[in-house]
Amino acid sequence: MSLFRKLVILFSVVILVILSATLTIVYVESRRTIVQLSKEKAVSMIQTIDSALLSDVPDYQFESVLLNLKKQEPDLISFDIYKLNDFLYDIASTNPHRIGTQASPSSTIALGEHKVLTMLDGTTINLIVPLTGYGGMPYSADVKLSIAGDLRSNHILLSEILYIGLCALALALLSAWLFTREVLSKPLQAMMSAVNEVATGNFVVNLRKSSRRSDELGSLARSFERMTSGLQQLITRMAQTAEELHTDFEQLVESGDFTAHGALHMADVIQHLNESISSQFSKLQELGGKMSWHLQATAEMTSFAQTADADDESDLRQWLVTIEGLMDEAAQVHRHLQGLASTANGQLGAIRHINRTAGRLSEMASELRTLLLTLEV
Known part of the structure; x- marks a missing residue:
């Protein structure tokens, strides 16, 4: 295998590694950003409900508030509000069939430990937040948001980046091939031919094109001509x-x-x-x-x-x-x-x-x- 082919292969491997590493970093960071933005969106919704709880809004009015939130947020899968009355029971939900059901153990843990639980299941992010209503009444909000649309947009963006990167890689490979062929391979092949001529006893070599260069190959060609002379x-x-x-x-x-x-x-x-x-x-x-x-x-x-x-x-x-x-x-x-x-x-x-x-x-x-x-x- 010739030298310039080895250089082209090395150049392409380096670019592929850089492109793969860049896409991986972009994917991981964009996914993390999407999850973070979804968490902030869920927290914003929960803060709206928290304000309503502190203002002593009746329980039956929360359902209309949640339905309005679902209309405003297409990515909202479900929003459940649980009230502690011996047990955590659903008092308002975007799904009417869930009203009156008991909360999940995760909601109980979040309320008992007074901490926010965040879970990611595929393209769904689940946020469980303990709340305190009017008069210190404990509540728990369970919000599920879909990040499938954001991930789809992210995949489209990554596909575009990959397409542009592959085009840039093809252009870079073509440039590297032309560069190594014209700048490195041809002068080296001319000097190899001159060496073979000298080995057969012909000391009259012609390296004018290479000797006119001002780089290391030109210096090598001039030195070789002086040596043959x-x-x-x-x-x-x-x-x-x-x-x-x-x-x-x-x-x-x-x-x-x-x-x-x-x-x-x-x-x-x-x-x-x-x-x-x-x-x-x-x-x-x-x-x-x-x-x-x-x-x-x-x-x-x-x-x-x-x-x-x-x-x-x-x-x-x-x-x-x-x-x-x-x-x-x-x-x-x-x-x-x-x-x-x-x-x-x-x-x-x-x-x-x-x-x-x-x-x-x-x-x-x-x-x-x-x-x-x-x-x-």
């Missing part, structure tokens, strides 16, 4: 950055490949040198061993041989010392070359790792560039 610029800059990253990573991958090949070649050369020095070192060790053995054999020769080969022995010893120095230097070079080979292998591993990472970053930059190009389109 900022997103468009941001995506353009991100696309350019992705393109640059892609190019830089491709160059980095190429440089890494070249560096890896150079490091591999250097490692191979160092390994070859290391193997050659190891071979020469082995040969020097073998030569030194042979020369040492030859010197030892020469030392064991005869005395005449010592005299003849003294110079050769001296030369052999110098060669032996030289060979030992070469062996020491070869051992040092061998150790340095091993260190260089280890370092070269480590650098080669690091370069390969960097190259793999650069390759993955290049692929990610390419994917990002493709995605941003799709959003720009």
Whole structure:
């Protein structure tokens, strides 16, 4: 269900509640007013009879007074006057057949307690009032009035109010529907369409009608337009950055490949040198061993041989010392070359790792560039 329909339903429910509450209050108050006016009318009639009682009017004349009251008051159902003579007996009534009958217990209670009793039975209001006649003689007046006519008029008035209220409700609902549709629903639907367009990658939105408004919806539309413009610029800059990253990573991958090949070649050369020095070192060790053995054999020769080969022995010893120095230097070079080979292998591993990472970053930059190009389109 759309928002403006919810608002229309809410508005109609509120108006119906207000209208129902108003009609209920009017009905209750008008009914109470009708009852109060009927009581005042009955009291006015009773005051007329009370004046006649105080003036010592004969009992037989009350009947004509009551009949005149009935002619003057169409709503008067019955009017009975009871006189206390051991028991309360009807001495005058608008209904001649009731004259001489005994009063109801309510009249006895009203007279005994000296209070006015009011009873409402449907559309009939019954008022029982204790009276004091000439010489302190106790009387009781029992008046019944019909409020059906007043209630009928009240119902007609309430029906007219209800009809006018329903017409006002229909007009209010139509106004609320038009208001919510033109003022709320259409701008919100336009912004929802713009949001869907942005979600599909189209950042060119048209909210001119909504942005010209001076209320909160206009401010929201202007903010949304600024946001889409900022997103468009941001995506353009991100696309350019992705393109640059892609190019830089491709160059980095190429440089890494070249560096890896150079490091591999250097490692191979160092390994070859290391193997050659190891071979020469082995040969020097073998030569030194042979020369040492030859010197030892020469030392064991005869005395005449010592005299003849003294110079050769001296030369052999110098060669032996030289060979030992070469062996020491070869051992040092061998150790340095091993260190260089280890370092070269480590650098080669690091370069390969960097190259793999650069390759993955290049692929990610390419994917990002493709995605941003799709959003720009």
